[in-house]
Amino acid sequence: MSSFWSLWIIVLTTIMLIGTVWILFANRKTKNTGPDATTGHVYDGIEEYDNPLPAWWFYLFVITIVYSIGYLIAYPGMGSFKGVLGWTQINQYEKQVAKAEQKYGAIFAQYRDMPVEQVIQDGKALKMGQRMFANNCAQCHGSDARGSYGFPNLTDGDWLYGGSPEQIKTTLIQGRSGVMPAWAGPLGEEGIVNVSNYVLSLNGRAVDADSAAAGQEKFAMFCTSCHGADGTGNIALGAPNLTNNIWLYGGSPGLVQRTLRNGRNGQMPSHEKILSEDKIHLLTAYVYSLSQTPAEQE
Template sequence: MAVRKRDPLTGHQTTGHEWDGITELNTRVPRSIWFFVFVTHLWALIVWILLPTWPLVSTYTRGLLGIDQRDEVQADIVQANAVRSDWASRVEALPVADILADPGLMVPVRDTAHQLFGDNCAGCHGADAAGGPAFPSLVDGDWLWGGDAETVMETLRVGINADHPETRVSQMLAFGRDGILGRDDIRTVVDYVQSLSGTPLSPERTAAGAAIFAENCASCHGADAHGSRDLGAPNLTDDIWLYGGDDASMFTTVHDGRQGWMPTWEHRLTDTERKILAVHLQDLQRGAAP
């Protein structure tokens, strides 16, 4: 057996490896490392015995302590509901105006509403509820069926063009695609509608557009174009546009039609949660008011 060389400074044997004049020492693993290895293995063994750890075919090892995380989560839910029940019962009983007027009650309502809105509504309407193309703003006061709390709660309950038997239904006809109006008539009525919110238009084109509007559009949007909340038809005079108010967007709207959609939340959110969201929207509008 070959005798390994020893380092003259430390007395440790060398491995025989040398690189650029540097010799590798064959030093022992420090005792502190062995101590930590032993402790961690001992701790792992204790955890295996005491806690749920190993999966089996249809179950898992329960451990001597019998801890079940499902039970712990359920206990946390029960505790959270108990804490919430006091103010939630007040939300159920009070009118929305009284809730908004109670600063103490609005603290948990705002916290809960922020989470509810973020989980269920922000994906379409935006985190700030300002909406976007094809998704309405919920803070501008412009509502198809009305923005009071009771109406909003009902809209949340049944949805819009949803699969709920009582859903709100609204659809813009495809006047061009279905051959109701020609392209020139569509351009004329688009110009007329734009003029209602301030875009200048000649008297001749105004008269032509008004005639087309009266014959094809007034039945839903009203003779004054202020819309109908019974039909979910928007106001066309306020310069607020769900799909855009420029020439191209409006031509597409009239030519191809539009049909928005919102799911029913009756089976996902409780009555109280829908009321909290309605209060939240009232609160946002109140904060956005000049």
């Protein structure tokens, strides 16, 4: 804030305060001029009594004025003056976070050295994981972790980057970035249709056989380096299995063609700086548990 606007606010606030005090005291009457004395104003036959303000009202007003002066000294309010207490929204937030860390840190820490396979046996730990999932992950993966268009389902046992506790934890800590190049250039529009027909045929879908055969050649040329010779994918690259009818970006001919034409670039953000190690451990267990108990998920 420039010093002009700071001064502007200080001057305005001070004038207002002084003005309020002036109005209060200038109009103050202490003596009662008699029960029926009026000010002489008449409006529509209604007259105004000339009585002093009630004492409780008057003193309440004085208290609010004194309070506001105290407040403006202690807290930010007078332009860019920061207040003698040094309060800011940020340091209040940081204090609260530190307090919560102290209070709840120990609860998270008790699972630190417990292997994930064991943590998932602990109902309380999973409850905590679920709550953290709702706060940190559900906006992308859905509150039931089943994902949606572009956001993988975490309950189905099909993994882009692997579903072992270590692999899940690495995903959470480092984040992931899926790179599927665009093929409109190398394949051309006909090639896109042919290769998408071939990919659909890998999923048992009825497609034009000649077109799929032509697509198979291109697939061997351009796609197997990432998706594997049989199209079952590669978790080291996050290249999905293209044969199991589980789709990140949709399995209709139109959507598969769009994936091939434009490429895809899914981003799973790194949570290393957002969540403590102990929290990530609990979240790993929660995510791991989702595909371990498919019967309960249904």
